[in-house]
Amino acid sequence: DTAVSQTPKYLVTQMGNDKSIKCEQNLGHDTMYWYKQDSKKFLKIMFSYNNKELIINETVPNRFSPKSPDKAHLNLHINSLELGDSAVYFCASRDAGTSAGTEAFFGQGTRLTVV
Amino acid sequence: GENVEQHPSTLSVQEGDSAVIKCTYSDSASNYFPWYKQELGKGPQLIIDIRSNVGEKKDQRIAVTLNKTAKHFSLHITETQPEDSAVYFCAASGGSYIPTFGRGTSLIVHP
Numbered sequence: 001d002t003a004v005s006q007t008p009k010y011l012v013t014q015m016g017n018d019k020s021i022k023c024e025q026n027l028g029h030d031t032m033y034w035y036k037q038d039s040k041k042f043l044k045i046m047f048s049y050n051n052k053e054l055i056i057n058e059t060v061p062n063r064f065s066p067k068s069p070d071k072a073h074l075n076l077h078i079n080s081l082e083l084g085d086s087a088v089y090f091c092a093s094r095d096a097g098t099s100a101g102t103e104a105f106f107g108q109g110t111r112l113t114v115v
Numbered sequence: 116g117e118n119v120e121q122h123p124s125t126l127s128v129q130e131g132d133s134a135v136i137k138c139t140y141s142d143s144a145s146n147y148f149p150w151y152k153q154e155l156g157k158g159p160q161l162i163i164d165i166r167s168n169v170g171e172k173k174d175q176r177i178a179v180t181l182n183k184t185a186k187h188f189s190l191h192i193t194e195t196q197p198e199d200s201a202v203y204f205c206a207a208s209g210g211s212y213i214p215t216f217g218r219g220t221s222l223i224v225h226p
Contacts, residue, residue, distance in 0.1 A: 043159070101148075103164065104149070
């Protein structure tokens with residue numbers, strides 16, 4: 001069983017479209033994240049969702065919005081896609097409930113190409 | 116917030132040589148320092164981690180050291196093999212829920 005799964009793996013779409021990327025974790029973790037990885041491999045945090053508390057990176061455009069129907073899912077919705085949104089998007093989860101830090105588990109990534 | 120610096124951005128070694136990647140962090144509240152390996156077309160995967168109450172940890176060919184006073188931590192890979200070629204990320208967390216990653220090091224091991 002895949003611990004963190006995201007779909008689709010590849011997404012090609014035109015500018016101006018609205019799209020969603022789905023993420024599910026079966027690890028029972030209490031915190032989920034979305035990261036954007038650019039062409040230089042930098043992993044930039046976009047959102048963190050923990051116990052219904054959403055933390056947003058202030059640099060993320062409001063065209064991006066996370067939706068969490070339950071603890072196991074954190075989907076990413078993107079409106080009015082732009083060329084600069086092309087990147088690989090990673091979903092991750094971890095158990096942040098303990099005081100000690102814990103490993104984050106990543107999905108396989110979604111390569112978004114906006115044309 | 117936390118800021119993690121990672122060097123070098125690219126590291127090229129011959130098979131059998133050692134490789135060292137260094138990171139610094141800024142938030143003294145950080146207490147957990149994982150290292151991730153990202154292979155082509157895949158998500159990052161944990162290879163080793165260290166907590167703030169430990170100065171060094173080793174797992175076969177890989178080791179990590181932590182200097183809390185200087186806010187430095189390093190990854191050491193000995194006897195490198197071609198399959199070690201990947202992008203390596205350091206990270207720091209504990210001060211907040213959000214792990215902060217370094218910018219990554221592309222390690223190339225030449226046969």
